[in-house]
Amino acid sequence: MTREPNTRLADLFGLAGWSKGELARLVNRKAAAMGHPQLATDTSRVRRWIETGETPRDPVPKVLAALFTERLGRVVTTEDLGFGRSGRVGRGRSDDGLPWAPDRVAAVLTEFTGMDLMFNRRGLVGAGAALAAGSALSGAMHDWLHTDPALASDAPRLDDPLHATQAGFDRYEAAPVGSQEIDALERSVEVFRAWDASRGGGLQRKAVVGQLNEVGGMLAFRHPDHLQRRLWGVAANLAVLAGWMSHDVGLEPTAQKYFVIAAHAAREGGDRPRAGEALSRAARQMVHLGRPDEALDLMNLAKSGAGDQTLPRTRAMFATIEAWAQASMGRGQAVRRTLGEAEDLFVSDKGDVPPPSWMQLFNEADLHGMEGLVYRTLAEHEPAAAGIAQKHAKEALRMREGGRERSQIFDHISIASACFIGDDPEQADRYARMALLSIGSNSSHRTWDRLREMYRLTAQYSGYPRIKELREEIQQALPKGRGTAGGAAV
Secondary structure (H helix, E strand, C coil), X not given: CCCCCCHHHHHHHHHHCCCHHHHHHHHHHHXXXXXXCCXXXXXXXXXXXXXXXXXXXXXXXXXXXXXXXXXXXXXXXXXXXXXXXXXXXXXXXXCCCCCXXXXXXXXXXXXXXXXXXXXXXXXXXXXXXXXXXXXXXXXXHHHHHCCCCCCCCCCCCCCCCCCECCCCCCCCXXXXXXXXXXXXXXXXXHHHHHHHHHHCCCCCHHHHHHHHHHHHHHCCECCCHXXXXXXXXXXXXXXXXXXXXXXXXXXXXXXXXXXXXXXXXXXXXXXXXXXXXXXXXXXXXXXXXXXXXXXXXXHHHHHHHCCCCCCXXXXXXXXXXXXXXXXXXXXXXXXXXXXXXXXXXXXXXXXXXXXXXXXXXCCHHHHHHHHHHHHHHHCCCCCCHHHHHHHHHHHHHHHCCCCCHHHHHHHXXXXXXXXXXXXXXXXHHHHHHHHHHHHCXXXXXXXXXXXXXXXXXXXXXCCCHHHHHHXXXXXXXXXXXXXXXXCCCC
């Protein structure tokens, strides 16, 4: 007992709106349903959990996590409730307990994916949750990300290289794996990544989360270092994909958690550039949600934490995200300087070092696509930027390779939006209709958000017969009941 309040549990208890007696009764009922009929919790015990920081014995933390997840409509883990293995939030840690200790990463990963799979089947996860501020994440993770990776130095060494530790929530019996199994896992990441780029994150998200959950079980064993690093790499790649797919369908707090998990997994595997790229995804998410200042906080951490081994092309991608945040804030001079750096970095990459798998989708078409998006965003503040946006987005569209249908939709919308801002409604109408032709076969909510932003720009041309028809077609194409977000990444 710490004799200090468990503030995380207290905050979530307040959000849930239960009385202490009601929560005690719910714990007993839920525990019985989960196979623990002997549990007998009362009001005084609940009070001690909240007011004095008493940590309940297993299985109570998992029971509480399930109850709060159902009540709040988002994944709540035992870590979120203040019941991490370390017990309390120590000095230099965030309110979410970041960064996690090396022996907690696999446990958090497995527990969170298990809860996600369980409750998203009922459509509960993703509503009513709050995103952590970018400054809070970067402040908590800065020193940790700049130190040597745990696997390389301070990871616990065990006599048995295949020793299993308890790592999670409701997972299958863990077993060691060999190089052939990891080969297959790495190939599966490529398949999932290609599907996401083509059809959006909605259709395969659960499959990715399920695969990540299994990898978490594998990480319960301490394999030889060369295999353990590869497993952490698979976990990082799957977690980024799970986060990106969650973001793509509007599960924003869930997405952010996966990006943080990915950063931890990459660092555990000794891959700081991958950790930085995972955090850059969280920054993109913040720009999309209209929080560019927090995106810049995250990008500062992503760039500095990625280390000296980051390839120029990766740094070019980072620069485009930073420029997008600057454009959202109307900082035209900074945008031009940052995009200039991105172009210089991109061409300076001689290709003598093969790019990692997670960077292979960022090619010259993506560079132009991001530049088109950035200048289209800036055009809201500086209309003269609309012409530059059109030029880059059209070049991106020309260079797009097969299998990038979602990016093509974004390109069409960027061009149409820039044309509306640039007072060219006829050309805008043509490209908007191209986007409408394929948007219905894509599961990306971000394309809908961008379409809503374009719809807003059509208002001043609603007196034109063709634009009036276009507005009606957009209204029919858009799903009902979603609010308008900001932009979206390519």
